[in-house]
Amino acid sequence: MKKFFIMAAVMLAAAVGAEAQNTFKGIVRYKVESTGTVAMSIPEEVAKAEIKVDGENLYTKSPIFLSGMGAECVLVNGLQTTTCMDLSQLLGYLRSQGSEFTYEGTGKLIITNKAEAKDFDSLTIVDTEPGHFYYEYVDGETKTVAGQKAYKLVRHMYDEDGVDHPMTMWYSKEIGPSVNVLFNGIKGMPLECTMDAGEGRALTYTATEVVTGKVKAVDFLLPDGYETLGEEELKELFEQLQEEIELLQGE
Numbered sequence: 050m051k052k053f054f055i056m057a058a059v060m061l062a063a064a065v066g067a068e069a070q071n072t073f074k075g076i077v078r079y080k081v082e083s084t085g086t087v088a089m090s091i092p093e094e095v096a097k098a099e100i101k102v103d104g105e106n107l108y109t110k111s112p113i114f115l116s117g118m119g120a121e122c123v124l125v126n127g128l129q130t131t132t133c134m135d136l137s138q139l140l141g142y143l144r145s146q147g148s149e150f151t152y153e154g155t156g157k158l159i160i161t162n163k164a165e166a167k168d169f170d171s172l173t174i175v176d177t178e179p180g181h182f183y184y185e186y187v188d189g190e191t192k193t194v195a196g197q198k199a200y201k202l203v204r205h206m207y208d209e210d211g212v213d214h215p216m217t218m219w220y221s222k223e224i225g226p227s228v229n230v231l232f233n234g235i236k237g238m239p240l241e242c243t244m245d246a247g248e249g250r251a252l253t254y255t256a257t258e259v260v261t262g263k264v265k266a267v268d269f270l271l272p273d274g275y276e277t278l279g280e281e282e283l284k285e286l287f288e289q290l291q292e293e294i295e296l297l298q299g300e
Contacts (some may be wrong), residue, residue, distance in 0.1 A: 053126070054131060057067045058182035060166065069187055069236070071104060071105075071222075071223055071224060071225060071226070071227060072104050072179050073080060073102055073104065073223060073224045073261070074102065074103050074104065074168060074261070074262055075101075075102055075150060075224075075226065075259060075260045075261040075262055075263060075264060075265050076100070076102070076240060076258075076259075076260040076264060077099060077100050077102060077195075077238060077256055077258075077259050077260075078097070078098070078099045078100055078102050078242075078254060078256065078257055078258040078259075078260070079097070079098040079099065079100075079106045079113075079256050079257060080096065080097060080098075080253045080254070080255055080257050081095055081097070081098055081113055081252065081253070081254045082096075082250070082252070082253050082254075082255070083250070083252060083253075084243055084251045084252065084253040085245075085246065085249050085250040085252075086249040087248060087249035088271065089252065089254075090248065090252050092112075092182030094113050095113055097111075098111030098112075098113050098114060098131070098254065099111060100114065100225075100231075100238070101108050101264050101268050101269065102225055102238065102264070103264050103268075104225060104226075104268065105126070105226045105227070106124070106125060106126055106127075106223065106226075106269055107123075107124070107125035107199070107226065107229075107231055107267045108122070108123070108124050108125070108268060109123060109202075110122040113252075113254055114231065114249075116132075117132060117134060117160070118134070118136070118139070118165075119135045119136045119138075119139065119156075120132055120133070120134050121133045121134065121272070122198055122271070122272065124269060124271060125226065125229075125230060125231050127226065128163060128164045128165065128166065128227075128230055129161065129162070129163045129164075129230075130161070130162050130164075130230055131159060131161045131271065132159070132160045132161075132162075132233065133157070133158070133159055133271055133272060134157070134158045134159075134160055134274050135156065135157050135158075136156035136157070136158065136290070137155050137156040137157055137272070138153075138156075138189055139156065140156040140290075141156075141288070143208075143290070145231075145291050145295075145299075146297065148291075148293040150286065150288075150293075151156065151272045151282075151285055151286070151289065152278070152282065152285070152286045152291050154276055154278075155274075155276075157274055157275045158274065158275060158276060158277070158278060158283070159271065159275045159277045160283070161277070162232050163231070164208060164228075166228055168234070169228060169233075169234035171181055171184070172184050172186070172234065175205075176207075177205075177207050177211065177213070177232070178207065178209070179207055179210075179211060180209070181206070181207060181255070182204055182205060182206040182207070182210075183204075183205050184202060184203070184204055185203040185204075185205060186200070186201075187200075187201035187202065187203060189273075192219060194219055194240040194241050194255065194256050195255075195257055195258055195259050197221050197223070197224070197240060197259055198221065198222075198258060199219035199220060199240045199241065200219065200220055200221075200222060200237075202217070202218045202219075202235065203215050203217050203218075204216045204217065204218065214245065216241070216242070216243070216244065216245070217243070218235075218241070218242040219239070219240050219241040219242070220235055220236075220237050220238060220239045220240055221237045221238045221240055222236060222237045223237065224237055224238040224259070225237045225238030230299075239254075240255070241253070241254070241255045241256065242254060242255040252291040265283065
C-alpha cells in the first residue's frame with residue numbers, strides 16, 4: 050500500500066474503476082472558509098477558487114489546489130500533471146545569503162509527473178498501518194452541492210498511534226477525469242470537503258457554481274517563461290535547496 054502524501058492543502062484519494070470518461074466542459078467555482086472551533090485567516094486569493102474542466106483535462110491556479118513550494122498553476126492531462134513552479138524569490142534570497150547552486154537559471158520551472166492507473170488500484174483495501182490510508186465509497190448517501198448530485202466518500206487515515214482520522218468528501222461522478230490525479234485518483238470532481246488543520250482549526254471548500262461550456266483550448270495553455278530541467282538536474286536542485294534551507298534554519 051502506498052503511504053499517504055500531502056497535496057498542499059488538499060489531501061484526498063480513491064480507487065479507480067473501469068468507468069467511461071466524463072465529457073463535461075466548464076468551470077467549477079468554490080468558496081473556501083474557516084470552519085473549525087479556532088478561526089483561521091483566509092487570504093483573499095485563497096477564499097475563492099476554481100478549476101477549469103475539459104473532460105479528462107483540468108487547469109487551476111487556485112492556491113488551495115496546488116502542491117509544492119512555489120507552485121503557480123497545474124495542468125492535468127489524464128494521468129499526467131504539469132506544474133509551473135516559481136522558485137525565483139527563494140533562489141534569489143538564498144543566493145543573497147551566500148548560497149551557491151549548480152543550477153544557474155531563474156527558478157521558473159515546469160515539473161511533469163506521470164501516474165499509472167495501477168497506482169490507485171488498492172486504495173479501497175482496508176489498511177490501518179500508521180501513515181497509511183484507505184477510501185470508503187458510501188453507497189446510498191447523496192446530497193446536492195451547487196446544483197449537482199454529490200456522492201459521499203470517506204478517507205480513513207491512521208496516525209502513528211493507530212488512531213483513525215476520517216475525512217468526508219462529497220464529489221461528482223459526472224464532472225472531471227475518471228481518475229482525477231489532481232486529487233490523488235478520485236473518480237470525478239470534489240464538490241465539498243472539510244480538512245482538519247489541527248488544534249481546532251479546519252478548512253472547508255465548497256462548490257458554489259458549476260458553469261457549463263465556458264472553456265476554450267487557450268484556457269489550458271501553460272504560461273510563458275518557464276523552463277524544463279532533466280530529472281537529475283531537478284533532483285540535484287531540490288536537494289541543494291533543502292540543504293541550504295536547513296542550514297539557514299539551524300543558524
